[in-house]
Amino acid sequence: MEALVERLSGLDPYVDGAIRIVAFYDTLMRRRVDLPALVRASAGLAECVVGVRLHGTGRSTRVSPHGTAAPDASKPASTTVPITLDEEEIGTVWLERPGPPHPLDEVLLDRLALAAAAAAERYGPARTTMADPALVELVVSRDSDAAARARALRLLGFAVDLPVHVVAVRTGLPLDRIGTLVCPARPVKTALLADAGVILATALDRTRFPAAVRAGIGAAHRPDLAWCQARTALRFATEREPVVHHTDLGALALLAAVPERVARDNPDVVALDLLLPEDVEVLDAYCASSSVRRAAELLHRHHSSIARRLDHIGRTLGLDPTTPAGLTRVRLALVVRRLVHDGAER
Template identity: 40%
Template sequence: MKGLLLRLSAVDSSAEAAVRVIAYFDELVAHRATLPDLVRAAASLAECGAGLRYGDRPPLRYGPRGTPAGDTAEVPAGAVSAELGGEVAGKVWLERADGAGPLDDLVLERFAIAARLLGPAEPRPATPHLADPALVELVLGEQAADEDRARALVLLGLDSTRPIRVVAVGAGDGRDPGAPAVALVARGGSPSSARVAVVGGVAAVLLQPREGPDSVVTALRAALASRAREHALPGTVRIGVGDAADGLDARSSWLQARLAERFAVPEAEPLVVHRDLGALTLLADIPAERLRTQPDVRALDALPGAGDLETLEAFCRTGSLRQAAVTLHRHHSSVATRLAHVEDVLGWSLDDPAGRFRARFALLARRLAETA
């Protein structure tokens, strides 16, 4: 910052000095000066001690020669000061022994502006709107009249004329699904457009992002990957995404999201999009008890090995022994050995397309029976 140093006493006229002061601080901002450099430069310009208190951070003080002048919690007596203003708490000041100089007000004004611009950005994590469950139930319920749904959408801060997409988040082991739903949506990048409430033991997330409904799945997948890398999302979470629908028809998206959530597999396939299921949704029309007692489903329940189902699921989902091994973080030979054991118990050949289809179908039926 040495090339930017200026002293007011070296400028001839007050008009020229005012212009030079403004340009001086503008140059400091343009060069992205640090806060210590800014205070040091202000002290050199004013030819007196200068200080800055920025938020909760320790105050900075420098003398006119650029040397630290020690810390102080308060503005020294006799100093002239100015608030930082905006949304930043703090002050800047000039320590003159003989009262304020003719341009001190301008120096303080530009000093404060520069401090606001150069100060560290305070993180402000946006938080999804935790909605009134009664209003969300009214929007998603079966019996409400259109005028009541429209009123509820308005009270939730949503637009009944724009498409809406509903996400269902379920959590096993008796966990509250609201917390992971809020965390996931906050990481997804559009928390201001989200309304979250727990309905019937499942978190309902109403989304109306500015980018449009097609952005929901991409954002959620990115957020889910980010949370997984940080091991911050419980392994029991299941997420279903309904199709986009008119605001007054949000219930249809909710029902689709609930159905998709039933197909999700925690840790393996935690997010399922309804439109990607296609004809598989017909499985949901079969009563859960009938699915539960189907011989192939019962055969899966009887598998003796603790990791047999997980290995079979990974193989059927990826269609490759090596890809299943990567997914499971195991050597492919150990996965092959376990799959051979599963084949012996079930009596199905997983090398045969019909056998793989049978296993995949039975896994889906078992999952739907568990989540009914």
């Protein structure tokens, strides 16, 4: 092969230059360079300003031959080539060469466009937060096939070979700000669907959710299944536990599948609805701690006061919440009641 290349390059200086350009970009692609490095290397090779724009971000990157950002006062593009991925144009590359185009400019841009498509597929475009809801819905919908889902993920800027975390969110805060907080240094997309906000992220720090946010995190590798899990986990989120991972629910997740009519008519759930709100609060604190003293600390009350309230609540419910069996029933009833009320609010 090397002998053939040498013979071809000796026949024509144009062929020699074209072969060297192809080899240059082959090397960059083997090294899996990202898009910024690719543009810098191209500007040095072309010895003029090189620009790239991905439609998914709406932003342009222009680099001078010295490897620095080109000044804003730019010349018009001398040569332009589209970036194509899966037969769809996803961006543009161009040269800003003073004077007439170089004979090899078209070859250089063709190879740059191929390398840029590979980099965009592998690393995704520069990180943005808000996304097209239609693309996000394609990713999380059970009606999407695998090819449509993969294509939507690529267009959103996610690498095809990396997992994507799916989060369902309920909040009054801007979704893009939440996405940036929980995934500060990696690609993240957010969108508002009909019943909840969606966060798609390549990494996730669940400790960075703001206090005013309720979030459910899916566990499945497939985004559509993870979205179903995330929505289920979101239904279990409370002020005491605002962020819930579906994996942590275990068998409790089965309660979300109980028909609302059956859950609402359960005697323990009906009995809870007859209690005063402050009594439900006492029960919730006691169930969260399994301790009268700890419940008193959570509610900033004296433990004897909590003990008296639990005794009164027990007589009203017809069970003793301080026994193992009574505590289990109350815990389940509180969860089911919360799910019923959540379903009524949506």
